[in-house]
Amino acid sequence: xxxxxxxxxxxxxxxxxxxxxxxxxxxxxxxxxxxxxxxxxxxxxxxxxxxxxxxxxxxxxxxxxxxxxxxxxxxxxxxxxxxxxxxxxxxxxxxxxxxxxxxxxxxxxxxxxxxxxxxxxxxxxxxxxxxxxxxxxxxxxxxxxxxxxxxxxxxxxxxxxxxxxxxxxxxxxxxxxxxxxxxxxxxxxxxxxxxxxxxxxxxxxxxxxxxxxxxxxxxxxxxxxxxxxxxxxxxxxxxxxxxxxxxxxxxxxxxxxxxxxxxxxxxxxxxxxxxxxxxxxx
Amino acid sequence: xxxxxxxxxxxxxxxxxxxxxxxxxxxxxxxxxxxxxxxxxxxxxxxxxxxxxxxxxxxxxxxxxxxxxxxxxxxxxxxxxxxxxxxxxxxxxxxxxxxxxxxxxxxxxxxxxxxxxxxxxxxxxxxxxxxxxxxxxxxxxxxxxxxxxxxxxxxxxxxxxxxxxxxxxxxxxxxxxxxxxxxxxxxxxxxxxxxxxxxxxxxxxxxxxxxxxxxxxxxxxxxxxxxxxxxxxxxxxxxxxxxxxxxxxxxxxxxxxxxxxxxxxxxxxxxxxxxxxxxxxxxxxxxx
Numbered sequence: 253x254x255x256x257x258x259x260x261x262x263x264x265x266x267x268x269x270x271x272x273x274x275x276x277x278x279x280x281x282x283x284x285x286x287x288x289x290x291x292x293x294x295x296x297x298x299x300x301x302x303x304x305x306x307x308x309x310x311x312x313x314x315x316x317x318x319x320x321x322x323x324x325x326x327x328x329x330x331x332x333x334x335x336x337x338x339x340x341x342x343x344x345x346x347x348x349x350x351x352x353x354x355x356x357x358x359x360x361x362x363x364x365x366x367x368x369x370x371x372x373x374x375x376x377x378x379x380x381x382x383x384x385x386x387x388x389x390x391x392x393x394x395x396x397x398x399x400x401x402x403x404x405x406x407x408x409x410x411x412x413x414x415x416x417x418x419x420x421x422x423x424x425x426x427x428x429x430x431x432x433x434x435x436x437x438x439x440x441x442x443x444x445x446x447x448x449x450x451x452x453x454x455x456x457x458x459x460x461x462x463x464x465x466x467x468x469x470x471x472x473x474x475x476x477x478x479x480x481x482x483x484x485x486x487x488x489x490x491x492x493x494x495x496x497x498x499x500x501x502x503x504x505x506x507x508x509x510x511x512x513x514x515x516x517x518x519x520x521x522x523x524x525x526x527x528x529x530x531x532x533x534x
Numbered sequence: 535x536x537x538x539x540x541x542x543x544x545x546x547x548x549x550x551x552x553x554x555x556x557x558x559x560x561x562x563x564x565x566x567x568x569x570x571x572x573x574x575x576x577x578x579x580x581x582x583x584x585x586x587x588x589x590x591x592x593x594x595x596x597x598x599x600x601x602x603x604x605x606x607x608x609x610x611x612x613x614x615x616x617x618x619x620x621x622x623x624x625x626x627x628x629x630x631x632x633x634x635x636x637x638x639x640x641x642x643x644x645x646x647x648x649x650x651x652x653x654x655x656x657x658x659x660x661x662x663x664x665x666x667x668x669x670x671x672x673x674x675x676x677x678x679x680x681x682x683x684x685x686x687x688x689x690x691x692x693x694x695x696x697x698x699x700x701x702x703x704x705x706x707x708x709x710x711x712x713x714x715x716x717x718x719x720x721x722x723x724x725x726x727x728x729x730x731x732x733x734x735x736x737x738x739x740x741x742x743x744x745x746x747x748x749x750x751x752x753x754x755x756x757x758x759x760x761x762x763x764x765x766x767x768x769x770x771x772x773x774x775x776x777x778x779x780x781x782x783x784x785x786x787x788x789x790x791x792x793x794x795x796x797x798x799x800x801x802x803x804x805x806x807x808x809x810x811x812x813x814x815x816x817x818x819x820x821x822x
């Protein structure tokens with residue numbers, strides 16, 4: 253079974269895409285309950301499946317030791333996946349290599365990736381809310397991957413994600429040997445039909461435009477916000493905030509300072525260059 | 535030979551386990567022998583193989599590459615490890631998956647939960663891994679009213695003659711991170727390091743030593759409101775949830791089918807479902 257990573261830097265539309273996909277694959281359940289998606293919620297960094305498969309308390313291992321075992325878990329999950337159903341799993345990790353030279357996120361052709369990229373200034377504003385840090389701190393994290401918390405002095409529901417900086421994150425996947433399809437969050441808003449169609453074709457799905465349109469409508473951001481207000485949301489980081497916050501384009505340009513935007517534009521330019529090269533090769 | 539109490543069994547071993555309470559157990563105690571030995575995983579096809587385990591009906595192998603390999607049956611655990619691996623880590627591992635496997639070979643099952651008791655019954659905390667269940671249980675002991683610690687990671691449950699789930703105390707203390715120790719005012723409490731290179735500590739709190747009925751499982755870990763619109767919904771939830779929790783939170787649940795224990799496990803889950811209530815907590819209410 254091929255695993256498709258639905259991968260992005262955090263707060264880049266990953267969850268929105270999964271809800272769209274659930275609405276597309278299960279039209280009889282549309283609009284789906286985001287708290288009970290009829291597709292997998294297994295994020296790559298989840299501690300739960302790791303502990304179930306290996307059968308012990310993962311906090312006994314260092315984060316480096318557990319990272320080395322994650323590809324084994326992912327391969328086991330792929331082998332155990334129901335035949336006939338699509339194996340799409342959420343991931344926020346960059347494409348990195350383990351000390352033994354093996355990729356954390358598995359090897360081609362067993363692992364492919366649908367990469368969602370979002371303007372870093374909008375990521376920064378959304379991530380600041382999600383991480384409960386200042387805008388300055390969020391910008392700092394996006395620009396300097398080395399400062400992300402990665403310590404063995406506490407444990408969380410997920411293993412430490414290997415994020416790197418925002419630009420390094422995108423480049424790590426663009427430069428990886430993984431078969432990849434890149435879509436832009438902004439295009440998911442501006443050109444939804446074409447963008448979602450491109451993404452699902454990569455996943456090997458042949459739904460027609462009408463089915464795609466219906467799934468897009470069932471996944472509208474306002475609808476997701478209303479559901480979160482009514483029922484809560486399992487991925488919400490804190491009680492006093494929303495997961496589906498604004499979902500708009502350009503909010504970061506209004507809320508960040510000129511110096512913060514300048515730093516993020518530098519990140520963006522590095523990625524734009526790489527994306528141009530990728531497009532010219534397509 | 536050392537003898538230690540663990541999950542209602544007696545571990546008999548030449549190894550020293552400062553994590554456990556020594557016992558001069560009575561003759562009738564169920565003994566599990568633990569020893570260091572050379573272990574080789576056989577290539578026989580009758581073993582059901584997973585990523586780090588090979589399960590048979592009579593014996594099982596469990597390993598972590600570069601750390602240790604274990605051979606387990608209903609009576610004993612043999613462990614093979616390099617001297618470069620911290621002994622504390624080996625001991626902590628023995629008390630997790632290999633002990634779970636010994637119990638399964640004996641037809642005993644554990645919930646992967648933390649728990650406390652008020653002296654009459656046991657309340658288990660079933661959170662997402664890393665979600666603060668250990669801290670929540672320790673909080674009840676340190677900051678709550680009149681609770682004793684019952685288990686941190688494995689809650690062995692036996693079904694008594696009246697089909698009631700009876701829980702056995704684990705007896706290996708509580709594994710807590712510095713942030714939790716601080717929260718619980720335990721920074722100056724005697725503790726043992728679990729391994730030198732991580733900040734996890736094992737602390738002994740006020741503990742219960744006798745088996746008691748399991749009556750309540752508290753779940754938490756998400757900011758999701760429970761959709762309960764009627765008394766009927768609530769009743770349905772109460773009848774479904776405990777079975778689901780017991781089945782999904784059984785320690786080492788992937789090993790039960792290949793070991794041929796499916797039916798016993800099903801009946802075990804039913805007994806828990808019949809006698810236990812599931813309550814929903816939230817992260818805001820836990821101390822995570």
